[in-house]
Amino acid sequence: MTSSPSNIYPVIWQDDKVFLIDQTRLPEEYNIVEIALVEDMAQAIKTMIVRGAPAIGVAAAYGMYLGAREIETNDLEKFLAQLEQVAQLLRQTRPTAVNLFWAISRMLKTAYESVGTVAEIKSTLLRTARTIQLEDLQTCQAIGARGLSILPTEPQKLSILTHCNAGALATAGYGTALGVIRSAWREQRLARIYADETRPRLQGAKLTAWECVREGIPVTVITDSMAAHCMQKGKIDAVIVGADRIAANGDTANKIGTYSLAIVARAHNIPFFVAAPFSTIDFELVDGSGIAIEERDAREIDRIAKTKICPPGVDFYNPAFDVTPAHLIEAIITEKGAIKPDELINYRSVVSY
Numbered sequence: 001m002t003s004s005p006s007n008i009y010p011v012i013w014q015d016d017k018v019f020l021i022d023q024t025r026l027p028e029e030y031n032i033v034e035i036a037l038v039e040d041m042a043q044a045i046k047t048m049i050v051r052g053a054p055a056i057g058v059a060a061a062y063g064m065y066l067g068a069r070e071i072e073t074n075d076l077e078k079f080l081a082q083l084e085q086v087a088q089l090l091r092q093t094r095p096t097a098v099n100l101f102w103a104i105s106r107m108l109k110t111a112y113e114s115v116g117t118v119a120e121i122k123s124t125l126l127r128t129a130r131t132i133q134l135e136d137l138q139t140c141q142a143i144g145a146r147g148l149s150i151l152p153t154e155p156q157k158l159s160i161l162t163h164c165n166a167g168a169l170a171t172a173g174y175g176t177a178l179g180v181i182r183s184a185w186r187e188q189r190l191a192r193i194y195a196d197e198t199r200p201r202l203q204g205a206k207l208t209a210w211e212c213v214r215e216g217i218p219v220t221v222i223t224d225s226m227a228a229h230c231m232q233k234g235k236i237d238a239v240i241v242g243a244d245r246i247a248a249n250g251d252t253a254n255k256i257g258t259y260s261l262a263i264v265a266r267a268h269n270i271p272f273f274v275a276a277p278f279s280t281i282d283f284e285l286v287d288g289s290g291i292a293i294e295e296r297d298a299r300e301i302d303r304i305a306k307t308k309i310c311p312p313g314v315d316f317y318n319p320a321f322d323v324t325p326a327h328l329i330e331a332i333i334t335e336k337g338a339i340k341p342d343e344l345i346n347y348r349s350v351v352s353y
Helices: 038-046 053-070 074-093 098-113 117-149 177-186 205-215 224-232 260-266 341-350
Strands: 011-014 017-021 030-035 157-161 191-198 219-222 240-242 245-247 252-255 274-276 321-324 331-334 337-339
Touching: 011 053, 011 117, 017 053, 030 038, 030 331, 038 053, 038 074, 053 074, 053 098, 053 117, 053 331, 074 098, 074 117, 098 117, 117 177, 117 274, 117 331, 117 337, 157 177, 177 191, 177 205, 177 274, 177 341, 191 205, 191 224, 205 219, 219 224, 224 260, 240 260, 252 260, 260 274, 260 321, 337 341
Parallel strands: 157 191, 157 240, 191 219, 240 274, 274 331
Antiparallel strands: 011 017, 017 030, 245 252, 252 321, 331 337
């Protein structure tokens, strides 16, 4: 694989297995999980061992190959029928991240359009999964470079706020939102990252901060409720976040708390950017009202690590994502450049499912 400047790869294909960085254990423990079966990959996606829309897409592509490898028939029709079952297993893991469905569709299309024996189709599926991974890495590096051109020109060194983790861990490498920030750091345009802790799973405090410390990028972790205060005090020059699904009109689903951050940024006249590959755009959705929002286990709110923080008898509501309306977004930074949300529909032909 082409080397990534961040040297962080959450998904690696090696020795006929997939190796995942277990993101549920960071930053306390750096642990690698071996995946050789599609059931194990589905569980890894569902339990967030691997997370972040592009990384989930890469993992799902390999999951499709692992499932194909497990199918014991040389009959093409039976093989394709069982591969559809593999696809359905993977589709059921995380409902919001469109890259999951995009990668599964691409792998299925490859299987149906390939010519040759079942064994040859399996080999083609592995090559396709590896291509998806390499393409995502190159896409993230392009997003990082493209994002530089749209950042505020003053001050010379910016303080940028980000939410959740849209870095190398959430992609094939380098990152989307954090990819832009990485590029700004290397071009001496960055003073500091402010990272929302991102309740309830603390991906900002755990994962974004871990990536920044590893690379020597100055990072300050704040609680989610401190963002408005930091903006009011003039500490933030821009906000850049990732995305899990973007509708055709630019409405964007991202980690819960993103919507309120966009509102606060608008109130303080601070530009709010989304950074994501075209594979995150769902042109079949007219607007964000059609985005399925995953609800997760109440235990994510009920405790921090193993410590319960809520009294018995309370109720919980735990949506994992919210939808930021397009009018609050300055631009969507893609591998093709920065695009105004109302111009996104003009790029529909870029994406094929």
